[in-house]
Amino acid sequence: MEDSTKYISSAIMVVSVIGVLFIAFMQLSSAPVQLPVQQIATSTLVATTTSPAILEIKMGNVLNASGTIDSAINEFGRTDNIYAVLSLDNFFARTPISYIRTFNGKYIDSKVSHVTEDGIKSFHFNWILSPEKSRNVGDYSLSFYIDGVKAKTVNYTVK
DSSP states (O other): OHHHHHHHHHHHHHHHHHHHHHHHHHHHHHSOOOOOOOOOOGGGOOOOOOOOEEEEEEEESOOOTTSSOSSOOSEEOTTOOEEEEEEEESOOTTOEEEEEEEETTEEEEEEEEEOOSTTOOEEEEEEOOOTTOOOOSEEEEEEEEETTEEEEEEEEEEO
Protein backbone atom coordinates (compact mmCIF):
# COMPACT_ATOMS: atom_id res chain seq x y z
CA MET A 1 0.00 0.00 0.00
CA GLU A 2 2.90 2.33 0.67
CA ASP A 3 4.01 2.06 -2.96
CA SER A 4 0.53 2.80 -4.29
CA THR A 5 0.28 5.88 -2.03
CA LYS A 6 3.64 7.12 -3.35
CA TYR A 7 2.47 6.58 -6.92
CA ILE A 8 -0.83 8.39 -6.29
CA SER A 9 0.96 11.29 -4.56
CA SER A 10 3.48 11.49 -7.40
CA ALA A 11 0.71 11.40 -10.00
CA ILE A 12 -1.23 14.16 -8.21
CA MET A 13 1.93 16.25 -8.03
CA VAL A 14 2.70 15.75 -11.75
CA VAL A 15 -0.90 16.61 -12.74
CA SER A 16 -0.78 19.72 -10.49
CA VAL A 17 2.49 20.90 -12.03
CA ILE A 18 1.14 20.30 -15.54
CA GLY A 19 -2.05 22.19 -14.64
CA VAL A 20 -0.13 25.17 -13.27
CA LEU A 21 2.11 25.21 -16.35
CA PHE A 22 -0.95 24.97 -18.65
CA ILE A 23 -2.67 27.89 -16.90
CA ALA A 24 0.52 29.98 -17.06
CA PHE A 25 0.92 29.15 -20.76
CA MET A 26 -2.70 30.13 -21.52
CA GLN A 27 -2.30 33.45 -19.72
CA LEU A 28 0.88 34.22 -21.61
CA SER A 29 -0.60 33.28 -24.97
CA SER A 30 -3.69 35.49 -24.44
CA ALA A 31 -1.67 38.51 -23.28
CA PRO A 32 -1.27 41.24 -25.89
CA VAL A 33 1.96 41.07 -27.78
CA GLN A 34 4.17 44.04 -27.06
CA LEU A 35 5.89 45.12 -30.26
CA PRO A 36 8.87 47.42 -30.17
CA VAL A 37 7.95 51.06 -30.69
CA GLN A 38 9.76 52.84 -33.48
CA GLN A 39 10.20 56.57 -33.71
CA ILE A 40 8.69 58.03 -36.88
CA ALA A 41 9.70 61.45 -38.06
CA THR A 42 6.74 63.83 -38.06
CA SER A 43 7.38 64.68 -41.70
CA THR A 44 6.60 61.09 -42.68
CA LEU A 45 3.30 60.84 -40.85
CA VAL A 46 0.31 60.14 -43.06
CA ALA A 47 -2.71 62.41 -42.66
CA THR A 48 -5.58 60.81 -40.80
CA THR A 49 -8.91 60.27 -42.51
CA THR A 50 -11.30 63.10 -41.83
CA SER A 51 -15.06 63.14 -41.92
CA PRO A 52 -16.99 64.32 -44.95
CA ALA A 53 -17.67 68.06 -44.89
CA ILE A 54 -19.63 70.74 -46.71
CA LEU A 55 -17.07 73.47 -47.32
CA GLU A 56 -19.36 76.06 -48.89
CA ILE A 57 -22.93 76.56 -50.11
CA LYS A 58 -23.69 78.82 -53.06
CA MET A 59 -27.26 79.74 -53.88
CA GLY A 60 -28.30 80.90 -57.33
CA ASN A 61 -31.03 80.91 -59.94
CA VAL A 62 -28.91 79.56 -62.81
CA LEU A 63 -26.88 76.37 -62.80
CA ASN A 64 -24.07 76.38 -65.38
CA ALA A 65 -22.99 73.43 -67.57
CA SER A 66 -20.42 72.27 -65.00
CA GLY A 67 -23.11 72.05 -62.29
CA THR A 68 -21.95 75.09 -60.34
CA ILE A 69 -23.19 78.65 -59.85
CA ASP A 70 -21.40 81.57 -61.47
CA SER A 71 -23.18 84.37 -59.59
CA ALA A 72 -24.18 83.55 -56.03
CA ILE A 73 -27.29 85.31 -54.71
CA ASN A 74 -29.51 85.00 -51.68
CA GLU A 75 -32.55 86.96 -52.91
CA PHE A 76 -34.91 85.34 -55.40
CA GLY A 77 -38.03 86.32 -57.31
CA ARG A 78 -41.29 84.47 -56.70
CA THR A 79 -40.94 82.36 -59.88
CA ASP A 80 -37.14 81.92 -59.96
CA ASN A 81 -35.51 78.52 -60.10
CA ILE A 82 -33.48 78.04 -56.93
CA TYR A 83 -30.28 76.01 -56.75
CA ALA A 84 -28.05 75.25 -53.79
CA VAL A 85 -24.60 73.99 -54.80
CA LEU A 86 -22.58 72.36 -52.03
CA SER A 87 -18.78 72.24 -52.23
CA LEU A 88 -17.80 68.89 -50.67
CA ASP A 89 -14.71 67.37 -49.09
CA ASN A 90 -13.94 63.73 -48.16
CA PHE A 91 -17.15 62.23 -49.55
CA PHE A 92 -17.56 58.61 -50.55
CA ALA A 93 -20.21 57.08 -52.78
CA ARG A 94 -23.54 56.53 -51.02
CA THR A 95 -22.88 59.16 -48.32
CA PRO A 96 -26.30 60.62 -47.51
CA ILE A 97 -26.78 64.38 -47.82
CA SER A 98 -30.11 65.80 -46.77
CA TYR A 99 -31.80 69.09 -46.12
CA ILE A 100 -34.69 70.51 -44.14
CA ARG A 101 -36.24 73.65 -45.63
CA THR A 102 -38.26 76.14 -43.62
CA PHE A 103 -40.28 79.23 -44.53
CA ASN A 104 -40.56 81.95 -41.87
CA GLY A 105 -39.45 79.34 -39.32
CA LYS A 106 -42.01 76.66 -40.32
CA TYR A 107 -41.17 73.33 -41.94
CA ILE A 108 -41.78 73.12 -45.70
CA ASP A 109 -40.03 69.99 -46.92
CA SER A 110 -36.98 67.78 -46.71
CA LYS A 111 -35.09 65.38 -48.92
CA VAL A 112 -32.30 62.82 -48.67
CA SER A 113 -29.94 62.17 -51.59
CA HIS A 114 -26.75 60.13 -51.86
CA VAL A 115 -23.51 61.16 -53.53
CA THR A 116 -22.82 58.99 -56.55
CA GLU A 117 -19.05 58.62 -56.52
CA ASP A 118 -16.01 58.64 -54.24
CA GLY A 119 -14.25 62.01 -54.01
CA ILE A 120 -17.12 64.03 -55.50
CA LYS A 121 -16.43 67.77 -55.06
CA SER A 122 -19.86 69.32 -55.60
CA PHE A 123 -23.50 68.36 -55.28
CA HIS A 124 -26.65 70.37 -55.81
CA PHE A 125 -30.29 70.50 -54.85
CA ASN A 126 -32.86 72.44 -56.87
CA TRP A 127 -36.33 73.83 -56.42
CA ILE A 128 -37.93 74.41 -59.80
CA LEU A 129 -41.55 75.49 -60.07
CA SER A 130 -43.97 74.68 -62.84
CA PRO A 131 -44.91 77.81 -64.90
CA GLU A 132 -48.26 78.43 -63.20
CA LYS A 133 -46.86 78.41 -59.64
CA SER A 134 -45.02 80.96 -57.51
CA ARG A 135 -43.33 81.01 -54.12
CA ASN A 136 -44.47 82.81 -51.01
CA VAL A 137 -42.60 86.01 -50.22
CA GLY A 138 -40.54 85.71 -47.05
CA ASP A 139 -37.47 84.26 -45.39
CA TYR A 140 -36.33 80.71 -46.06
CA SER A 141 -33.71 78.56 -44.40
CA LEU A 142 -31.95 75.41 -45.60
CA SER A 143 -30.21 73.19 -43.07
CA PHE A 144 -27.96 70.56 -44.65
CA TYR A 145 -27.04 67.27 -43.00
CA ILE A 146 -24.32 64.72 -43.67
CA ASP A 147 -25.35 61.22 -42.65
CA GLY A 148 -27.97 62.70 -40.31
CA VAL A 149 -25.63 65.21 -38.62
CA LYS A 150 -26.26 68.92 -39.19
CA ALA A 151 -23.41 70.41 -41.20
CA LYS A 152 -24.37 73.90 -42.47
CA THR A 153 -27.32 76.27 -42.74
CA VAL A 154 -27.94 78.91 -45.39
CA ASN A 155 -30.70 81.53 -45.49
CA TYR A 156 -32.34 83.19 -48.48
CA THR A 157 -35.24 85.50 -49.22
CA VAL A 158 -38.00 85.46 -51.81
CA LYS A 159 -39.24 88.95 -52.74
